[in-house]
Amino acid sequence: MKGRFLKTISLALIMSFSFAGCGYSLDDVSQMKAYKKTGKANAINYIEEKYGFTPSVNDVANVFPSDNTVPNLTPAATGTVHVSMEYEGKEFTVEISGEEDTVDGADDYEKTEILDGLKSYIKSECPSVEDVSLPFYETNYYFKAKFTGDNYSDYFDKENYAAKVIIKTCNQNLTDFPLDDLVSKLDCNSIAIIDYKSNAKMPDPDSHTIASDTGYNLKSILPYINQYLWYSESMADGAEPYIATVNSAECNGVIACGLTEEPISIEQTDSTAWNADSSKTLLGSYYIESNEDNFYVYFNRPNDIDASTIAINSGDYNITTEETGDYIYFWAYMVKSSSEEYNRSFQIDITTSNE
Numbered sequence: 001m002k003g004r005f006l007k008t009i010s011l012a013l014i015m016s017f018s019f020a021g022c023g024y025s026l027d028d029v030s031q032m033k034a035y036k037k038t039g040k041a042n043a044i045n046y047i048e049e050k051y052g053f054t055p056s057v058n059d060v061a062n063v064f065p066s067d068n069t070v071p072n073l074t075p076a077a078t079g080t081v082h083v084s085m086e087y088e089g090k091e092f093t094v095e096i097s098g099e100e101d102t103v104d105g106a107d108d109y110e111k112t113e114i115l116d117g118l119k120s121y122i123k124s125e126c127p128s129v130e131d132v133s134l135p136f137y138e139t140n141y142y143f144k145a146k147f148t149g150d151n152y153s154d155y156f157d158k159e160n161y162a163a164k165v166i167i168k169t170c171n172q173n174l175t176d177f178p179l180d181d182l183v184s185k186l187d188c189n190s191i192a193i194i195d196y197k198s199n200a201k202m203p204d205p206d207s208h209t210i211a212s213d214t215g216y217n218l219k220s221i222l223p224y225i226n227q228y229l230w231y232s233e234s235m236a237d238g239a240e241p242y243i244a245t246v247n248s249a250e251c252n253g254v255i256a257c258g259l260t261e262e263p264i265s266i267e268q269t270d271s272t273a274w275n276a277d278s279s280k281t282l283l284g285s286y287y288i289e290s291n292e293d294n295f296y297v298y299f300n301r302p303n304d305i306d307a308s309t310i311a312i313n314s315g316d317y318n319i320t321t322e323e324t325g326d327y328i329y330f331w332a333y334m335v336k337s338s339s340e341e342y343n344r345s346f347q348i349d350i351t352t353s354n355e
Contacts, residue, residue, distance in 0.1 A: 023073050023074035024074050028074070028076070031077070032062050032077045034098070035062055035077055035079055035080075035081055035098030035099065036060040036061075036062060036081055036098060037098070038097075038098045038099065038100065038101065039060060039080075039081030039083060039096055039097065039098030040057055040060045040081070040083055040098075041101075042096045042097065042098065042101060042102055042103065042105065043057070043060075043081075043083035043085065043094040043096050043105065044057070045103050046094060046096055046102075046103045046104075046105040046107075047085065047087075047094065047107070047109070049103050050103075050107075050146055051109065051146070053087055054087075055085040055086060055087040055092075056085065056086050056087070057083060057084070057085055058084040058085060058086055058091070059083075059084040060081055060082070060083050060084075061081060061082045061083075061084075062077040062078075062080075062081055062098070063077065063078045063080040063081060063082060063095075064076075064077055064078060065078060079097060079098055079099040080095060080096070080097055080098065081095075081096060081097075081098040082094070082095055083095075083096065087109075090109070092107055092108050092109040092111075093107065093108055093142070094106070094107045094142070095107070095142040105142075105144075106142035106143055106144045107142055107143065108141070108142055108143065110143065110146070110147045111137075111141075111143070113147055114137070114143055114147045114155065115134060115137060115138060117147060117149065117152075118132075118134060118137075118152060118155055118156075119131075119132040119134070121152050122165065122167065122186070125182065125185055126167065126178070126182060128169055128172060128177075129167050129168065129169060130168050130169055130170050130196070130199045130202065131168040131199075131202055132165065132166065132167055132168065133165075133166040133168070133204050134164070134165060134166070135164060135166060135204060135207040136161070136162035136163075136164055136207070137155070137162060137163075141162055143155070152186075153187065156186045156187050156188050157187060157188075157189075158187050158188060158189050158233040159189075160189060161189055162189070163187075163188050163189045163190075164188065164189050164190045164191075164192070164207075164210075165186060165188050165190070165191050165192070166192045166193075166194065166204060166205070166216075167182075167191065167192070167193045167194070168193075168194055168195075168196060168202045169193065169194070169195045169196070170195065170196050170197075170198065170199040170202075171195065171196075171197065171226065172195050173195075173227070174193055174195050174227040174228075174229045174243060175243065177193055177229065179191070179193070179229065179231060179241060183231060188233070189232070189233055189234075190210075190215065190230070190231060190232040190233065190234075191230075191231045191232075192205070192215050192216055192228070192229070192230050192231075193228070193229040193230075194221070194225055194227075194228050194229075195225060195226045195227040195228070196224055196225050196226065197224060197225065197226055198224070201224055201325070202224070203220070203221050203224060203324070203325055204221070205217060205218050205220065205221050206219070206220050212232060212234050212235070213230075213232075213235070213239075213242060214230055214242050214244075215228075215230035215232065215242065216230075218259070219296050219322075219324075219329070219331075220322075220324040220325075220329075221324070221325075222246055222248070222257035222258075222259075222296060222298070223248070223255050223257055223298045223326075223327060224325070225246055226245065226246060227243065227244065227245050227246065228242075228243065228244050228246070228259070229241055229242070229243045230242040230243075244259040245259070245261075246258070246259060247259075247260050247261065247262065247263070247264060248264065249263075249264040249265055249266045249288075250266065251266045251267055251268055251286060252268055252284060253299065253300035254266060254284070254286050254297065254298070254299050254300070254350075255297070255298040255300070255327075256288050256290070256295055256296070256297050256298075256332065257295055257296055257297075257298065258290070258292050258294060258295025258296070259295075260292040260294070260295065262290055262291045262292035263290065263291075264288070264289075264290045264292065264295065265288065265289040265290065265341075265342065266286055266287070266288045266289075267286065267287055268284055268285065268286055268287075269285050269286065269287045269347075270285060271285035271349050279353060279354050280311075280351040280352065280353055280354060281351060281352050281354055282349060282350070282351050283310075283350040283351060283352055284349075284350050285347070285348065285349045285350070286347070286348050286350075287345065287346070287347050288332060288345065288346040288347075288348070289337055289339055289341070289342035289344065289345045289346075290342055290344050291342055291343050291344060292344070293332075293344050295331075295332055296329050296330065296331055296332065297329060297330055297332050297346075297348065298324075298327040298328070298329040299312070299327060299328045299329070299350055300326055300327055301326070301327070301328055305352055307323060307328060309352045309353040310328055310350065310351070310352050311350075311351050311352070311353070312328070312330060312348055312349070312350050312351075313348065313349045313351070314333070314346065314347055314348050314349075315347070319333075319348070332346050333346065
């Protein structure tokens with residue numbers, strides 16, 4: 001008995017030192033355990049009330065603040081928990097409070113049915129639509145409303161930041177798109193309509209950064225699209241939706257693209273700066289001219305070349321590149337040109353390492 005008592009004390013001391021080393025106090029740990037216990041019971045009750053069945057619980061995790069602007073090794077739990085559950089082989093997650101007894105939660109149990117239903121509804125209202133994306137709903141999003149098959153207004157809510165729709169068309173003029181009619185049917189936070197060159201390749205734009213007046217950053221998809229239209233409920237009264245046409249020029253798989261009416265010229269030329277190096281192979285040199293200095297250049301890399309071996313240089317400068325789909329691309333840093341037709345120019349050399 002004495003040995004068990006001493007063993008218990010030792011274990012408590014070890015745990016105390018462990019928690020102290022991690023920065024959490026015993027009170028913090030006790031609180032987080034309480035959140036998980038209450039949250040687990042809440043999640044079961046929530047699912048039983050919403051769907052009428054009792055799931056099994058696989059895991060319960062505390063939710064911590066997502067703001068990482070200030071490093072914090074011991075962030076305080078928010079009081080919300082994520083409960084991983086399963087029913088008849090289907091796994092899903094419930095997001096619910098662990099601070100007090102409640103059945104006010106959200107889940108992704110019907111995620112597939114909801115997304116398919118919303119996309120089918122939009123396509124039925126706009127027969128010209130090739131595809132639909134719901135970028136925020138398709139990621140880690142939890143739904144409050146139970147899907148009945150036609151309660152679309154529960155998901156298309158302009159007050160909900162996640163209620164964003166991307167509509168994809170192919171080789172249509174977006175100035176003729178019935179936007180007003182669509183807005184009247186979809187009470188969304190925003191609608192982006194993107195017209196693509198081919199329905200075989202319709203990648204989504206980057207949804208991490210969204211400007212209120214122009215919408216998504218399109219740099220990763222410019223070679224694939226013709227036009228772009230952006231509508232947001234936050235636009236000032238009377239403001240027209242933003243619409244832009246992609247202007248591009250291509251030479252041997254190198255494409256310069258910009259959302260501008262200014263013409264762009266690109267041609268293959270002899271390198272003026274690259275020095276022959278046995279460790280590298282010159283894939284091509286290109287001279288780009290325009291009156292616009294804000295556009296991107298895309299290199300359609302060969303399938304037999306490892307992207308990590310490709311380098312793009314302008315003079316002595318190594319250009320930082322990004323990858324998207326079939327392309328390696330970069331922002332063109334234009335310099336003044338002596339040309340009578342254009343006032344900006346840019347010379348690039350594309351090489352690959354032989355090592």
